[in-house]
Amino acid sequence: MLVSIMLWQYGNAQSSVDNHRNFPLIVSIEFHSLSLPFKNKKPLFKNIGIGLGTEVSYNGKRNWVQEFKMVWYGNKRVGGGLLFQTQAVWRPELFNDTYSEIKLGAGYLYAKRPKDAYQLTDSGWKNVGKKGKGMLVIPATIGLGYDTYDQGTYVSPFANYQFLLATNYNDSMPVVPFTLMGIGSRIHF
Amino acid sequence: MFVLGGLQMGMSQIKSNPGHTKGAAIAPLMKEIVENGCPGASIAILNEDGWWIHSEGFSSLEKQLPMEDSHLQYLQSIAKTYMAVAVLRLYEESKLALDDPITKYLKPSISKMVDRADEITIRMLLNHTSGVPEYNFDPEYASTLLQHPDKPFSALDYISFINGKKLSFEPGTRYSYRNTNYVLLSMIVDNITGDHGKYIEQVIFEPLGLKHTYYQISDEKLKGEKLSDSYWDRYSDGLLENISYIQKQNVTYMVGDDGIVTTPEEAVLFLKGLLEGKLLKDSTLRLMKTWVNNRSGKPAYGLGLGIGDILGHPYYGHSGGGIGAGCELRYFPENELYMFIAINIGTVTESPLHTKIGELRDKLFATLAQ
Numbered sequence: 001m002l003v004s005i006m007l008w009q010y011g012n013a014q015s016s017v018d019n020h021r022n023f024p025l026i027v028s029i030e031f032h033s034l035s036l037p038f039k040n041k042k043p044l045f046k047n048i049g050i051g052l053g054t055e056v057s058y059n060g061k062r063n064w065v066q067e068f069k070m071v072w073y074g075n076k077r078v079g080g081g082l083l084f085q086t087q088a089v090w091r092p093e094l095f096n097d098t099y100s101e102i103k104l105g106a107g108y109l110y111a112k113r114p115k116d117a118y119q120l121t122d123s124g125w126k127n128v129g130k131k132g133k134g135m136l137v138i139p140a141t142i143g144l145g146y147d148t149y150d151q152g153t154y155v156s157p158f159a160n161y162q163f164l165l166a167t168n169y170n171d172s173m174p175v176v177p178f179t180l181m182g183i184g185s186r187i188h189f
Numbered sequence: 190m191f192v193l194g195g196l197q198m199g200m201s202q203i204k205s206n207p208g209h210t211k212g213a214a215i216a217p218l219m220k221e222i223v224e225n226g227c228p229g230a231s232i233a234i235l236n237e238d239g240w241w242i243h244s245e246g247f248s249s250l251e252k253q254l255p256m257e258d259s260h261l262q263y264l265q266s267i268a269k270t271y272m273a274v275a276v277l278r279l280y281e282e283s284k285l286a287l288d289d290p291i292t293k294y295l296k297p298s299i300s301k302m303v304d305r306a307d308e309i310t311i312r313m314l315l316n317h318t319s320g321v322p323e324y325n326f327d328p329e330y331a332s333t334l335l336q337h338p339d340k341p342f343s344a345l346d347y348i349s350f351i352n353g354k355k356l357s358f359e360p361g362t363r364y365s366y367r368n369t370n371y372v373l374l375s376m377i378v379d380n381i382t383g384d385h386g387k388y389i390e391q392v393i394f395e396p397l398g399l400k401h402t403y404y405q406i407s408d409e410k411l412k413g414e415k416l417s418d419s420y421w422d423r424y425s426d427g428l429l430e431n432i433s434y435i436q437k438q439n440v441t442y443m444v445g446d447d448g449i450v451t452t453p454e455e456a457v458l459f460l461k462g463l464l465e466g467k468l469l470k471d472s473t474l475r476l477m478k479t480w481v482n483n484r485s486g487k488p489a490y491g492l493g494l495g496i497g498d499i500l501g502h503p504y505y506g507h508s509g510g511g512i513g514a515g516c517e518l519r520y521f522p523e524n525e526l527y528m529f530i531a532i533n534i535g536t537v538t539e540s541p542l543h544t545k546i547g548e549l550r551d552k553l554f555a556t557l558a559q
Contacts, residue, residue, distance in 0.1 A: 034335055034336040035333070040336075075336075114430075115430050117429060118250045118430075119427065125228070125247070125250050131428060170422070170539065171539035176332075
Protein backbone atom coordinates (compact mmCIF):
# COMPACT_ATOMS: atom_id res chain seq x y z
CA MET A 1 0.00 0.00 0.00
CA LEU A 2 2.83 2.31 0.94
CA VAL A 3 4.54 1.69 -2.39
CA SER A 4 1.28 2.35 -4.30
CA ILE A 5 0.82 5.69 -2.60
CA MET A 6 4.42 6.57 -3.32
CA LEU A 7 4.03 5.75 -7.00
CA TRP A 8 0.69 7.51 -7.24
CA GLN A 9 2.12 10.71 -5.83
CA TYR A 10 5.39 10.42 -7.68
CA GLY A 11 4.32 12.54 -10.66
CA ASN A 12 3.24 15.52 -8.58
CA ALA A 13 6.01 15.40 -6.03
CA GLN A 14 7.94 18.52 -5.27
CA SER A 15 10.83 18.50 -2.88
CA SER A 16 9.63 19.21 0.63
CA VAL A 17 12.90 18.66 2.42
CA ASP A 18 13.02 22.29 3.55
CA ASN A 19 9.31 22.70 4.21
CA HIS A 20 8.67 20.42 7.14
CA ARG A 21 5.47 21.18 9.01
CA ASN A 22 5.90 20.59 12.71
CA PHE A 23 3.39 18.81 14.94
CA PRO A 24 1.66 16.55 12.44
CA LEU A 25 -0.71 13.95 13.84
CA ILE A 26 0.98 10.57 13.55
CA VAL A 27 -1.43 7.65 13.37
CA SER A 28 -0.34 4.05 13.01
CA ILE A 29 -1.41 0.44 13.33
CA GLU A 30 1.12 -1.54 15.33
CA PHE A 31 1.79 -5.26 15.69
CA HIS A 32 3.51 -6.29 18.88
CA SER A 33 5.63 -9.32 19.71
CA LEU A 34 7.99 -10.49 22.42
CA SER A 35 10.89 -11.42 20.18
CA LEU A 36 14.37 -10.56 19.06
CA PRO A 37 14.55 -8.39 15.94
CA PHE A 38 13.63 -10.31 12.79
CA LYS A 39 13.24 -13.51 14.81
CA ASN A 40 9.50 -13.41 15.33
CA LYS A 41 7.73 -16.56 14.26
CA LYS A 42 4.71 -16.33 12.01
CA PRO A 43 2.08 -14.97 11.97
CA LEU A 44 3.56 -11.48 11.94
CA PHE A 45 0.33 -9.50 11.97
CA LYS A 46 -0.94 -10.44 15.40
CA ASN A 47 -1.23 -8.56 18.68
CA ILE A 48 -2.60 -5.41 17.13
CA GLY A 49 -2.23 -1.97 18.61
CA ILE A 50 -2.59 1.68 17.70
CA GLY A 51 -0.07 4.46 17.83
CA LEU A 52 -0.61 8.22 18.13
CA GLY A 53 2.09 10.84 18.12
CA THR A 54 3.65 13.95 16.69
CA GLU A 55 7.07 15.29 15.82
CA VAL A 56 9.03 18.50 15.67
CA SER A 57 11.98 19.32 13.46
CA TYR A 58 15.35 20.37 14.82
CA ASN A 59 16.26 22.30 11.71
CA GLY A 60 13.05 23.08 9.86
CA LYS A 61 13.70 20.13 7.58
CA ARG A 62 12.14 16.69 7.72
CA ASN A 63 15.48 14.87 7.85
CA TRP A 64 16.19 15.51 11.52
CA VAL A 65 13.24 15.50 13.91
CA GLN A 66 12.22 14.47 17.41
CA GLU A 67 9.23 12.16 17.53
CA PHE A 68 6.84 11.69 20.47
CA LYS A 69 4.57 8.70 20.38
CA MET A 70 2.15 6.67 22.47
CA VAL A 71 1.30 3.09 21.54
CA TRP A 72 -1.35 0.87 23.03
CA TYR A 73 -1.20 -2.79 22.09
CA GLY A 74 -2.86 -6.04 23.06
CA ASN A 75 -0.99 -9.30 23.40
CA LYS A 76 -2.90 -12.36 24.57
CA ARG A 77 0.23 -14.37 25.35
CA VAL A 78 2.50 -11.92 27.15
CA GLY A 79 0.10 -9.13 28.08
CA GLY A 80 -0.87 -5.82 26.53
CA GLY A 81 0.83 -2.54 27.23
CA LEU A 82 0.88 1.21 27.00
CA LEU A 83 4.09 2.68 25.68
CA PHE A 84 5.23 6.29 25.81
CA GLN A 85 8.38 7.05 23.92
CA THR A 86 10.39 9.73 22.24
CA GLN A 87 12.96 9.08 19.54
CA ALA A 88 15.42 11.22 17.63
CA VAL A 89 14.82 10.55 13.94
CA TRP A 90 17.27 10.80 11.08
CA ARG A 91 15.80 10.48 7.60
CA PRO A 92 18.30 9.98 4.84
CA GLU A 93 16.72 10.89 1.49
CA LEU A 94 16.35 8.00 -0.97
CA PHE A 95 14.68 9.42 -4.08
CA ASN A 96 11.80 11.75 -4.96
CA ASP A 97 10.66 12.48 -1.38
CA THR A 98 11.02 8.85 -0.41
CA TYR A 99 13.22 8.46 2.63
CA SER A 100 14.55 5.87 5.01
CA GLU A 101 14.40 6.36 8.76
CA ILE A 102 16.64 5.52 11.67
CA LYS A 103 15.36 6.31 15.16
CA LEU A 104 16.76 5.94 18.65
CA GLY A 105 15.33 7.08 21.94
CA ALA A 106 13.91 6.22 25.32
CA GLY A 107 10.51 5.48 26.74
CA TYR A 108 8.32 4.09 29.47
CA LEU A 109 6.24 0.95 29.13
CA TYR A 110 3.43 -0.10 31.40
CA ALA A 111 3.01 -3.78 30.58
CA LYS A 112 -0.01 -5.65 31.87
CA ARG A 113 -0.24 -9.37 32.50
CA PRO A 114 -2.04 -11.67 30.07
CA LYS A 115 -3.97 -13.28 32.94
CA ASP A 116 -5.18 -12.34 36.38
CA ALA A 117 -2.53 -12.39 39.07
CA TYR A 118 -2.92 -13.62 42.65
CA GLN A 119 -1.51 -12.06 45.75
CA LEU A 120 -1.10 -13.85 49.06
CA THR A 121 -2.88 -11.97 51.85
CA ASP A 122 -3.67 -12.79 55.47
CA SER A 123 -7.00 -14.17 54.30
CA GLY A 124 -5.56 -16.27 51.48
CA TRP A 125 -4.95 -15.71 47.79
CA LYS A 126 -6.60 -12.60 46.36
CA ASN A 127 -7.22 -11.91 42.67
CA VAL A 128 -5.56 -8.58 41.81
CA GLY A 129 -6.45 -8.62 38.11
CA LYS A 130 -3.98 -8.09 35.31
CA LYS A 131 -1.90 -5.71 37.39
CA GLY A 132 1.14 -4.72 35.36
CA LYS A 133 4.55 -3.23 35.78
CA GLY A 134 6.23 -0.07 34.56
CA MET A 135 9.63 -0.30 32.99
CA LEU A 136 12.05 1.88 31.11
CA VAL A 137 12.53 0.96 27.47
CA ILE A 138 15.13 1.74 24.85
CA PRO A 139 13.53 1.81 21.40
CA ALA A 140 15.41 1.67 18.10
CA THR A 141 13.60 1.84 14.77
CA ILE A 142 14.22 1.53 11.08
CA GLY A 143 11.68 2.58 8.51
CA LEU A 144 10.71 3.82 5.12
CA GLY A 145 8.40 6.70 4.26
CA TYR A 146 7.17 9.16 1.75
CA ASP A 147 6.59 12.82 2.33
CA THR A 148 5.74 15.52 -0.17
CA TYR A 149 4.83 19.04 0.68
CA ASP A 150 1.36 20.27 -0.15
CA GLN A 151 -0.21 23.68 0.43
CA GLY A 152 -3.18 22.08 2.19
CA THR A 153 -3.48 19.16 4.61
CA TYR A 154 -1.51 16.24 3.36
CA VAL A 155 -0.54 12.77 4.50
CA SER A 156 2.85 11.12 4.45
CA PRO A 157 2.77 7.35 4.83
CA PHE A 158 5.43 5.28 6.50
CA ALA A 159 6.30 1.77 7.63
CA ASN A 160 8.45 1.15 10.70
CA TYR A 161 10.08 -1.81 12.36
CA GLN A 162 10.86 -1.09 15.97
CA PHE A 163 12.96 -3.04 18.45
CA LEU A 164 12.58 -2.28 22.14
CA LEU A 165 14.65 -3.44 25.06
CA ALA A 166 12.51 -3.39 28.18
CA THR A 167 14.59 -3.13 31.33
CA ASN A 168 13.89 -4.68 34.74
CA TYR A 169 11.29 -7.12 33.40
CA ASN A 170 12.04 -9.44 36.30
CA ASP A 171 15.02 -10.38 38.46
CA SER A 172 16.04 -13.28 36.21
CA MET A 173 15.46 -11.58 32.86
CA PRO A 174 16.70 -8.02 33.42
CA VAL A 175 16.25 -7.14 29.75
CA VAL A 176 13.46 -8.44 27.51
CA PRO A 177 13.18 -7.80 23.75
CA PHE A 178 9.99 -6.63 22.06
CA THR A 179 9.25 -5.67 18.49
CA LEU A 180 6.61 -3.37 17.04
CA MET A 181 5.85 -3.34 13.36
CA GLY A 182 3.97 -0.19 12.41
CA ILE A 183 2.20 1.06 9.32
CA GLY A 184 0.73 4.53 9.37
CA SER A 185 0.82 8.09 8.26
CA ARG A 186 1.58 11.56 9.42
CA ILE A 187 -1.22 14.01 8.77
CA HIS A 188 0.25 17.45 8.25
CA PHE A 189 -2.16 20.29 8.87
CA MET B 190 5.78 -51.66 57.56
CA PHE B 191 4.44 -50.31 54.36
CA VAL B 192 2.11 -51.77 51.86
CA LEU B 193 3.02 -51.93 48.20
CA GLY B 194 -0.21 -53.01 46.64
CA GLY B 195 -1.29 -53.36 43.08
CA LEU B 196 -2.77 -50.57 41.05
CA GLN B 197 -6.44 -50.51 40.33
CA MET B 198 -8.70 -48.13 38.42
CA GLY B 199 -5.81 -45.67 38.01
CA MET B 200 -5.54 -45.15 41.77
CA SER B 201 -2.56 -46.13 43.89
CA GLN B 202 -3.17 -48.51 46.75
CA ILE B 203 -0.11 -47.40 48.66
CA LYS B 204 -1.21 -46.50 52.18
CA SER B 205 0.20 -43.44 53.86
CA ASN B 206 1.11 -44.23 57.47
CA PRO B 207 -0.71 -41.74 59.73
CA GLY B 208 1.74 -42.51 62.54
CA HIS B 209 4.82 -41.77 60.41
CA THR B 210 7.43 -40.11 62.65
CA LYS B 211 9.08 -37.99 59.95
CA GLY B 212 5.66 -37.18 58.49
CA ALA B 213 4.54 -35.72 61.80
CA ALA B 214 7.62 -33.50 61.86
CA ILE B 215 7.23 -32.45 58.23
CA ALA B 216 3.48 -31.71 58.24
CA PRO B 217 3.73 -28.24 59.86
CA LEU B 218 6.53 -27.28 57.44
CA MET B 219 4.39 -28.27 54.45
CA LYS B 220 1.62 -26.07 55.81
CA GLU B 221 4.05 -23.19 56.30
CA ILE B 222 5.32 -23.56 52.72
CA VAL B 223 1.85 -22.92 51.29
CA GLU B 224 1.14 -20.18 53.84
CA ASN B 225 4.23 -18.35 52.63
CA GLY B 226 3.53 -18.01 48.94
CA CYS B 227 3.63 -21.45 47.36
CA PRO B 228 0.19 -22.24 45.86
CA GLY B 229 0.50 -25.99 46.41
CA ALA B 230 2.99 -28.64 47.48
CA SER B 231 3.05 -32.40 47.51
CA ILE B 232 5.49 -34.76 49.22
CA ALA B 233 6.14 -38.49 49.43
CA ILE B 234 8.48 -40.01 52.02
CA LEU B 235 9.47 -43.65 52.33
CA ASN B 236 11.57 -45.07 55.16
CA GLU B 237 11.37 -47.72 57.87
CA ASP B 238 8.05 -46.21 59.01
CA GLY B 239 6.62 -46.81 55.55
CA TRP B 240 5.04 -44.22 53.28
CA TRP B 241 3.97 -40.75 54.19
CA ILE B 242 2.28 -38.94 51.32
CA HIS B 243 0.83 -35.52 51.87
CA SER B 244 -0.34 -32.51 49.89
CA GLU B 245 -1.10 -28.93 50.93
CA GLY B 246 -2.51 -25.86 49.27
CA PHE B 247 -4.02 -25.55 45.83
CA SER B 248 -3.43 -27.20 42.50
CA SER B 249 -5.49 -24.35 41.01
CA LEU B 250 -5.85 -20.95 42.65
CA GLU B 251 -8.54 -19.87 40.18
CA LYS B 252 -10.77 -22.85 40.83
CA GLN B 253 -9.67 -23.25 44.47
CA LEU B 254 -8.93 -26.92 43.79
CA PRO B 255 -6.85 -28.56 46.50
CA MET B 256 -3.52 -30.17 45.68
CA GLU B 257 -3.95 -33.92 45.99
CA ASP B 258 -1.49 -36.78 46.41
CA SER B 259 -2.66 -38.21 43.09
CA HIS B 260 -1.87 -35.06 41.10
CA LEU B 261 0.81 -35.49 38.49
CA GLN B 262 3.83 -33.28 39.11
CA TYR B 263 6.49 -32.06 36.70
CA LEU B 264 9.84 -33.78 37.26
CA GLN B 265 11.70 -31.18 35.17
CA SER B 266 15.44 -31.99 35.26
CA ILE B 267 14.96 -35.12 37.36
CA ALA B 268 14.17 -36.62 33.95
CA LYS B 269 17.95 -36.57 33.39
CA THR B 270 18.31 -39.45 35.84
CA TYR B 271 15.82 -41.47 33.77
CA MET B 272 17.67 -40.55 30.56
CA ALA B 273 20.97 -41.60 32.15
CA VAL B 274 19.49 -44.97 33.15
CA ALA B 275 18.44 -45.55 29.53
CA VAL B 276 21.96 -44.71 28.30
CA LEU B 277 23.53 -46.97 30.93
CA ARG B 278 21.24 -49.83 29.95
CA LEU B 279 22.59 -49.54 26.40
CA TYR B 280 26.08 -49.56 27.91
CA GLU B 281 25.22 -52.81 29.76
CA GLU B 282 23.92 -54.26 26.49
CA SER B 283 27.27 -53.29 24.85
CA LYS B 284 25.47 -51.07 22.38
CA LEU B 285 27.62 -48.12 23.31
CA ALA B 286 30.82 -47.40 25.22
CA LEU B 287 30.95 -44.53 27.67
CA ASP B 288 34.29 -43.24 26.44
CA ASP B 289 33.43 -43.36 22.76
CA PRO B 290 33.21 -40.00 21.02
CA ILE B 291 29.62 -38.90 20.49
CA THR B 292 30.30 -38.62 16.76
CA LYS B 293 30.16 -42.42 16.62
CA TYR B 294 26.47 -42.37 17.55
CA LEU B 295 25.19 -39.06 16.21
CA LYS B 296 24.27 -38.28 12.64
CA PRO B 297 27.05 -36.28 10.94
CA SER B 298 24.58 -33.41 10.43
CA ILE B 299 24.12 -33.17 14.23
CA SER B 300 27.80 -33.70 15.08
CA LYS B 301 28.62 -30.81 12.76
CA MET B 302 26.57 -28.47 14.96
CA VAL B 303 28.55 -29.35 18.10
CA ASP B 304 31.96 -27.76 18.43
CA ARG B 305 34.76 -30.37 18.67
CA ALA B 306 32.19 -33.15 18.87
CA ASP B 307 34.87 -35.75 18.19
CA GLU B 308 36.55 -34.85 21.51
CA ILE B 309 33.35 -35.24 23.55
CA THR B 310 32.45 -38.63 24.99
CA ILE B 311 29.15 -40.05 26.18
CA ARG B 312 30.49 -40.03 29.75
CA MET B 313 31.17 -36.28 29.45
CA LEU B 314 27.56 -35.70 28.42
CA LEU B 315 26.32 -37.81 31.33
CA ASN B 316 28.38 -35.99 33.98
CA HIS B 317 28.22 -32.50 32.45
CA THR B 318 31.93 -32.16 31.72
CA SER B 319 31.58 -31.73 27.95
CA GLY B 320 31.63 -27.93 27.84
CA VAL B 321 28.83 -27.78 25.24
CA PRO B 322 26.94 -24.47 25.49
CA GLU B 323 23.53 -24.25 27.15
CA TYR B 324 20.73 -24.13 24.58
CA ASN B 325 18.27 -22.35 26.81
CA PHE B 326 20.62 -19.41 27.37
CA ASP B 327 19.68 -18.30 23.85
CA PRO B 328 17.19 -15.42 24.28
CA GLU B 329 15.36 -16.56 21.16
CA TYR B 330 14.40 -19.76 22.98
CA ALA B 331 12.79 -17.98 25.94
CA SER B 332 11.07 -15.37 23.77
CA THR B 333 9.66 -18.02 21.43
CA LEU B 334 8.41 -20.06 24.36
CA LEU B 335 6.61 -17.11 25.93
CA GLN B 336 5.19 -15.57 22.75
CA HIS B 337 4.58 -18.72 20.70
CA PRO B 338 4.09 -21.62 23.13
CA ASP B 339 2.27 -23.58 20.42
CA LYS B 340 5.45 -23.85 18.40
CA PRO B 341 6.72 -27.43 18.63
CA PHE B 342 10.41 -27.86 19.41
CA SER B 343 12.37 -30.92 18.34
CA ALA B 344 15.75 -32.17 19.56
CA LEU B 345 17.20 -30.70 16.37
CA ASP B 346 15.71 -27.28 17.22
CA TYR B 347 17.38 -27.32 20.63
CA ILE B 348 20.74 -28.30 19.17
CA SER B 349 20.38 -25.60 16.51
CA PHE B 350 20.61 -23.02 19.31
CA ILE B 351 24.24 -24.07 19.94
CA ASN B 352 25.15 -24.50 16.28
CA GLY B 353 28.43 -22.70 15.63
CA LYS B 354 29.02 -21.83 19.29
CA LYS B 355 32.37 -22.71 20.85
CA LEU B 356 32.71 -25.07 23.82
CA SER B 357 32.87 -23.22 27.15
CA PHE B 358 35.93 -25.16 28.28
CA GLU B 359 38.20 -28.04 27.31
CA PRO B 360 36.10 -31.22 27.22
CA GLY B 361 36.48 -33.31 30.37
CA THR B 362 38.32 -30.67 32.38
CA ARG B 363 35.53 -29.50 34.67
CA TYR B 364 31.89 -29.84 35.67
CA SER B 365 29.29 -27.38 34.40
CA TYR B 366 25.64 -28.40 34.27
CA ARG B 367 24.13 -28.04 30.76
CA ASN B 368 20.74 -29.24 29.56
CA THR B 369 22.14 -29.62 26.04
CA ASN B 370 24.17 -32.65 27.18
CA TYR B 371 21.00 -34.62 27.78
CA VAL B 372 19.31 -33.52 24.55
CA LEU B 373 22.33 -34.99 22.75
CA LEU B 374 22.01 -38.18 24.78
CA SER B 375 18.36 -38.52 23.73
CA MET B 376 19.47 -38.27 20.09
CA ILE B 377 22.13 -40.93 20.65
CA VAL B 378 19.57 -43.30 22.18
CA ASP B 379 17.20 -42.51 19.31
CA ASN B 380 19.88 -43.54 16.84
CA ILE B 381 20.58 -46.80 18.64
CA THR B 382 17.05 -47.86 19.62
CA GLY B 383 14.90 -45.99 17.12
CA ASP B 384 12.91 -44.17 19.82
CA HIS B 385 14.44 -43.13 23.14
CA GLY B 386 11.00 -42.39 24.63
CA LYS B 387 9.76 -45.91 24.02
CA TYR B 388 13.06 -47.28 25.30
CA ILE B 389 12.71 -45.34 28.58
CA GLU B 390 9.19 -46.76 28.97
CA GLN B 391 10.46 -50.24 28.22
CA VAL B 392 13.48 -50.29 30.55
CA ILE B 393 12.18 -48.10 33.39
CA PHE B 394 8.42 -47.54 33.53
CA GLU B 395 7.39 -51.10 32.71
CA PRO B 396 9.75 -53.08 34.97
CA LEU B 397 9.01 -50.79 37.92
CA GLY B 398 5.26 -50.84 37.25
CA LEU B 399 5.03 -47.07 37.00
CA LYS B 400 1.46 -46.60 35.73
CA HIS B 401 1.25 -42.86 36.35
CA THR B 402 4.60 -41.79 34.94
CA TYR B 403 4.61 -40.24 31.48
CA TYR B 404 7.28 -38.99 29.12
CA GLN B 405 6.73 -36.88 25.97
CA ILE B 406 3.32 -36.02 27.34
CA SER B 407 0.16 -35.41 25.33
CA ASP B 408 -3.51 -34.91 26.19
CA GLU B 409 -4.14 -38.45 25.03
CA LYS B 410 -1.49 -39.92 27.32
CA LEU B 411 -2.74 -37.91 30.29
CA LYS B 412 -6.40 -38.73 29.76
CA GLY B 413 -8.00 -39.53 33.11
CA GLU B 414 -5.07 -38.05 35.07
CA LYS B 415 -4.94 -34.80 37.03
CA LEU B 416 -1.99 -32.54 36.29
CA SER B 417 -1.35 -29.71 38.73
CA ASP B 418 -1.62 -26.15 37.45
CA SER B 419 1.58 -24.10 37.39
CA TYR B 420 2.31 -20.54 38.53
CA TRP B 421 5.09 -18.02 38.06
CA ASP B 422 6.02 -14.60 39.25
CA ARG B 423 6.31 -12.83 35.90
CA TYR B 424 7.57 -9.51 37.25
CA SER B 425 9.37 -10.72 40.41
CA ASP B 426 6.89 -8.71 42.48
CA GLY B 427 5.36 -11.52 44.53
CA LEU B 428 2.21 -11.79 42.40
CA LEU B 429 1.56 -15.18 40.83
CA GLU B 430 0.10 -15.81 37.41
CA ASN B 431 -1.15 -19.08 36.00
CA ILE B 432 1.34 -20.33 33.41
CA SER B 433 -0.01 -23.88 33.08
CA TYR B 434 -0.39 -23.76 29.30
CA ILE B 435 3.16 -22.59 28.59
CA GLN B 436 4.58 -24.93 31.26
CA LYS B 437 2.81 -27.92 29.74
CA GLN B 438 3.77 -27.00 26.18
CA ASN B 439 7.37 -26.54 27.25
CA VAL B 440 7.53 -29.92 28.96
CA THR B 441 5.70 -31.61 26.07
CA TYR B 442 8.54 -30.87 23.68
CA MET B 443 11.62 -31.20 25.89
CA VAL B 444 13.65 -34.33 25.29
CA GLY B 445 16.33 -35.98 27.38
CA ASP B 446 16.83 -33.11 29.80
CA ASP B 447 13.18 -32.86 30.92
CA GLY B 448 9.73 -34.03 29.88
CA ILE B 449 8.42 -36.42 32.57
CA VAL B 450 5.35 -36.04 34.79
CA THR B 451 4.56 -38.43 37.61
CA THR B 452 3.01 -38.76 41.05
CA PRO B 453 5.17 -38.17 44.15
CA GLU B 454 5.03 -41.85 45.10
CA GLU B 455 6.10 -43.03 41.64
CA ALA B 456 9.02 -40.60 41.67
CA VAL B 457 10.15 -42.26 44.91
CA LEU B 458 9.55 -45.73 43.47
CA PHE B 459 11.83 -44.85 40.56
CA LEU B 460 14.74 -43.77 42.76
CA LYS B 461 14.22 -46.72 45.09
CA GLY B 462 14.14 -49.13 42.15
CA LEU B 463 17.29 -47.59 40.72
CA LEU B 464 19.30 -47.59 43.94
CA GLU B 465 18.15 -51.10 44.87
CA GLY B 466 19.48 -52.44 41.57
CA LYS B 467 16.20 -53.15 39.82
CA LEU B 468 17.23 -51.15 36.73
CA LEU B 469 21.00 -51.40 36.50
CA LYS B 470 23.73 -53.81 37.56
CA ASP B 471 25.65 -52.99 40.76
CA SER B 472 28.79 -52.27 38.74
CA THR B 473 26.87 -49.79 36.55
CA LEU B 474 25.33 -48.18 39.62
CA ARG B 475 28.83 -47.69 40.98
CA LEU B 476 29.74 -45.92 37.73
CA MET B 477 26.67 -43.74 38.15
CA LYS B 478 28.02 -42.78 41.58
CA THR B 479 31.46 -41.81 40.27
CA TRP B 480 31.32 -38.15 41.18
CA VAL B 481 32.88 -35.16 39.51
CA ASN B 482 33.64 -32.15 41.67
CA ASN B 483 32.17 -28.69 41.44
CA ARG B 484 34.24 -25.49 41.53
CA SER B 485 34.47 -25.66 45.31
CA GLY B 486 36.10 -29.06 44.98
CA LYS B 487 33.08 -30.90 46.43
CA PRO B 488 31.56 -33.97 44.73
CA ALA B 489 28.59 -32.74 42.72
CA TYR B 490 27.42 -35.08 39.99
CA GLY B 491 27.81 -38.62 38.74
CA LEU B 492 26.23 -40.09 35.62
CA GLY B 493 22.78 -38.53 35.80
CA LEU B 494 22.74 -38.50 39.58
CA GLY B 495 23.61 -35.68 41.95
CA ILE B 496 25.21 -35.82 45.38
CA GLY B 497 25.16 -33.35 48.22
CA ASP B 498 24.87 -33.09 51.95
CA ILE B 499 22.70 -31.38 54.52
CA LEU B 500 24.36 -30.59 57.84
CA GLY B 501 26.90 -33.29 57.03
CA HIS B 502 24.27 -35.89 56.07
CA PRO B 503 24.80 -37.06 52.46
CA TYR B 504 22.09 -37.59 49.88
CA TYR B 505 21.81 -38.76 46.27
CA GLY B 506 19.22 -37.61 43.82
CA HIS B 507 18.36 -34.81 41.48
CA SER B 508 16.49 -31.54 41.53
CA GLY B 509 14.23 -30.06 38.90
CA GLY B 510 13.12 -26.53 38.11
CA GLY B 511 10.89 -25.08 35.45
CA ILE B 512 9.00 -21.95 34.54
CA GLY B 513 6.01 -23.10 36.60
CA ALA B 514 7.22 -25.88 38.89
CA GLY B 515 10.06 -27.15 41.05
CA CYS B 516 10.93 -30.43 42.76
CA GLU B 517 13.55 -32.51 44.53
CA LEU B 518 14.04 -36.28 44.55
CA ARG B 519 16.47 -37.52 47.19
CA TYR B 520 17.72 -40.56 49.04
CA PHE B 521 19.40 -40.14 52.42
CA PRO B 522 21.53 -43.29 52.82
CA GLU B 523 22.28 -42.77 56.54
CA ASN B 524 18.66 -43.23 57.53
CA GLU B 525 17.56 -45.03 54.36
CA LEU B 526 14.95 -42.44 53.56
CA TYR B 527 13.58 -41.61 50.11
CA MET B 528 11.70 -38.41 49.48
CA PHE B 529 10.18 -36.40 46.67
CA ILE B 530 8.69 -32.94 47.01
CA ALA B 531 7.00 -30.90 44.27
CA ILE B 532 5.79 -27.31 44.31
CA ASN B 533 3.72 -25.59 41.64
CA ILE B 534 5.55 -22.27 41.63
CA GLY B 535 8.23 -21.73 39.01
CA THR B 536 11.78 -21.79 40.28
CA VAL B 537 13.76 -20.64 37.24
CA THR B 538 12.64 -17.02 37.46
CA GLU B 539 13.32 -15.31 40.74
CA SER B 540 10.57 -14.24 43.11
CA PRO B 541 10.62 -12.64 46.55
CA LEU B 542 8.35 -15.55 47.55
CA HIS B 543 11.26 -17.93 47.03
CA THR B 544 13.18 -16.59 50.02
CA LYS B 545 10.84 -17.88 52.71
CA ILE B 546 9.89 -20.99 50.72
CA GLY B 547 13.60 -21.76 50.33
CA GLU B 548 14.21 -21.40 54.07
CA LEU B 549 11.33 -23.77 54.83
CA ARG B 550 12.56 -26.25 52.22
CA ASP B 551 15.99 -26.27 53.88
CA LYS B 552 14.34 -26.88 57.27
CA LEU B 553 12.35 -29.72 55.75
CA PHE B 554 15.46 -31.35 54.29
CA ALA B 555 17.33 -30.95 57.57
CA THR B 556 14.45 -32.65 59.40
CA LEU B 557 14.46 -35.53 56.94
CA ALA B 558 18.23 -35.92 56.90
CA GLN B 559 18.61 -36.28 60.67
